[in-house]
Amino acid sequence: MYLLLVSVVLLLWYLLFRYKRRRLYQLAELIPGIKDTFPFLGLLKNSYNAVDNAVSDIENISRETFKTGGIQKMWGGPLFFIALTNPADIEYVSKTCLEKDLLIMKSVRAFTGDGGIFAPVSIWSRKRKVIIPAFSPKILNSFMDIFSRRSADLVDKLKELSGTGTFDIWPVINNFTLASIAETSLGIKNLDAMNDVVVSDFLKSVEEIFKVGSTRTLSIWLWPDWIFKLSWQYRHFTKHSNKIINITNNIIQKKRNDLKHVDLNAYENQTIFGQDEKVDSFLDHLILLSQRQNGFTDKELREEITTFLLAATDTSAVAICNTLLLLGKYPKIQEKVHEELVRVFENDKEKSFKDVLNDLKYLDMVLKESLRLYPPVPIIIRKPTEEIKLPSSGYTIPVQTGIIIFIWGAHRDPNYWGPDADCFKPERFEAGSKTGLFIPFSTGPRNCIGYQYAMLTAKSAIASILRQFKVVTEEEDGPIPKIECKFTLMLKSKHGYPIRLERR
Template sequence: MSLTIINIVFVILCYALYRYKRRRVHELADKIPSPPGASSVFGALKYSLLGKDMILVLLMEYSRYAHKTGCGMVKFMTDPHIYIGVSDRDDVEYIMKNCLEKENVMHFFTEVIGNAGIFAPVSTWIHRRKMLIPAFSPKIVKGFISMQARQGLELSEQLEIDGRVGSGEFSIWPYINAYTLSSIAETALGVKLDAQRDSNIPFLKAVQDVLCYMSSRLIKVWLWPQFIYKYSKLHADIQASKTLLYKLPDKIIKEKREALYNNNKVRNSHEKQTIYGQGEDQKSFLDHLIILSEEDNRLSDEELREEILVMMLAGTDSSAVAIGYTLVLLGKYPEIQEKLYSEIKNHLGNSDRPLNSDDLLALEYLSRVVKESLRLFPPAPAVTRRAGDKEVHLPSGIILPKETGIVISIWGMNRDPKQWGPTAECFDPDRFSDKQTATYASFSLGPRNCIGYKYALQSVQIAVASIIRRYKVVGEPEKGPVPTIDSTFSIMMRAKDDFKIALENRNN
């Protein structure tokens, strides 16, 4: 009996010591509002039963709670680690500029993409970012428009070939996903996969499988410990997909190395002008990276593969998701769709030529529609950061304890009434006609923002315009200005029904 009492006293003393050491953490955390039951075991169980919808439900509920309290911040765990959700613009901008390390859970993705810049530690990210910036220069990105436009025409033609026009509702996801995969394969790797006409390509299947598997591990908390995960079926599935995923980039990288560096012509100034997009041949991102890395700390084949895979994995799904939401919204709001069609028709007339850079500049309403779609339904609804070994003093006056896990709700920030007014939840492309529009965060903010956001916007605008100029998107009209689209989480946010729409030919 006495031994039992001693054990109880020992446990109480250990907990008291733990609380004493963390007294500053709790002091600061107590000043941050927390939704009822958010940090309780039962609250966590309730959300875990929602499966992969848990993340979106948390983001939506917690963001709206933060808006209601006016704090723009919520606490949803205190022990053993503190996690904070943030959606206030000023606080988000400060965090994005000053807290550059990713939260530890994001390291799960390094199993597939290694230390690619998107998830790499800051020490690695700084070097990689320096290498990537010249490859994403406006001149180079603009040079890819012709490739994307050709793929956009193929997208609209394939819908007709497959009998999707005038045949009722269908999921457009396979088509827009094939469009983005084909586009990024050609621009990132310099290879034509023709995914829009042949979906049975091992590399393309591996891309989708890996995205699905990675999101599955993120949601299944019991697979977070490495010693459990490595014996799971999910681990075996990811390893099998990695083999297929790496095969094509490794082959292309090897061939590019030989073509670019074993040939003396590559080293002369004329060829370098071509590499930088000034010559006759348009080079891929991989070409640019090889040349640029040779000039400043050569990237290994493995490092090149990591960066190319990020472009393939992130660029494919994010652009396809953005296209899907935009088309669904246009089906819900036919008056907005007709306004967009009128702009395209007035500019292009009856021409069926591919779009070019001048067209994208002229189609201002197209740009507004795409931005508003991305605002309401950002493909990546949240990003993470981690406070360092010092407390973080935010503009709002809140002090975050050191080592705090920070979940930045892009979804919440983009719908914050303090920044977007009483119509924050409404679909209104004209809000982007105002140059003083509030901060638009769908491609993240700060030094670690999406380096390829201009490329992504090009891809989305071209696909949407290519479809709208030929077809009318038909959907169930929304009953009010606030659109509702049931969504789920699979690394990116996407519609549960895989973006079902109907298409009809336009009577020109």
């Protein structure tokens, strides 16, 4: 009798659940879907290999979506998702659906809090207004001397490794991007100033946080907070996140004290940073700007700086390493880059470092092609707050939908990039050429605010390296590069970045 009663209650609950979501099921029925099971996120597989399978799932789902006009539905138990690769639909969603799917990204938000990338729209919009001036061209230009100096230090470090055979360049590049970001974002000119942890420990903590974040994101059984807090992953996550939080808290407090007596009127009129007693980092700018506009608390400053440190360190390093690896695989393209470097640096001796970088048109095409094939962030997720109608496919998307924008797929759709979409072909970015949707740093109002910063960091490093060295690795036997990747919230080479450097 008891079992019968329980069965009736469960049946009634299920019927009520289905009834409340009837609109969702009606609209979902009209959308083309992946057959059999839902391979992404490991939801129906219930597999502990979800992280290992993630990259192949991203590729497989993208290619299935190409066949159905750039949209596919996917079920994960009661959770409904759609995959998008269609350019018009992606741009529409990016402009109209500004909320992130916080259920999916909660593993990252446990660390970054309401940092701008993951914050709800109500918080993001206020913070964005304060942050935008800190990424103005004037401020970015003021960092060019730092990029130039850090790139020279990078070359000196690589001189010690050149001629020693094959080595993984990732740790060196990751250290370079951290050093550049620490100086520009925190005003730390010497990484030894990070007394709470040595640099290697800091980078290790970043790596471990991404690993746990991706594991939780791809494992539905770890989504409930109470289960996650019982797991070893939570203890591991907390250990490493506390290291970085302590560092940023200490730096913010010291910065606030240092800036107490800054004249805000003089600050607004300054044009060059890092001279005399003028401020010289993003953190300085955020603290001073926030004093005039709904000031940031120490917690909010920590969220923004922590988010920027984690996101910028790895995205820039991934872009640089992927590009170097591709150039090693295609030496003829590398030689064209080197010829441009010799020509531009010889002819533009009187120009500023930034102007010289702007003249490197072919290097810019190579970097963009690298970001197209291997975007550091291969997917982003949005959630509509009301029903929307997609302009290209015409499907109506219900409120309870997780919209997964497949950047990887949008970058490789042969319907828009042509039959050679999987090929490494920098010339596709020549001025005036028609391309598909290129969004390595997202698009719309919530695009990556540090896009130009990341591009300048990557171009300065790659240019400095290739002026001094030839990058050598196993050459590809065809135009389609084969780099086996892994997904740890970002898309990285699964086997590192083994290269050999030869002095020019």
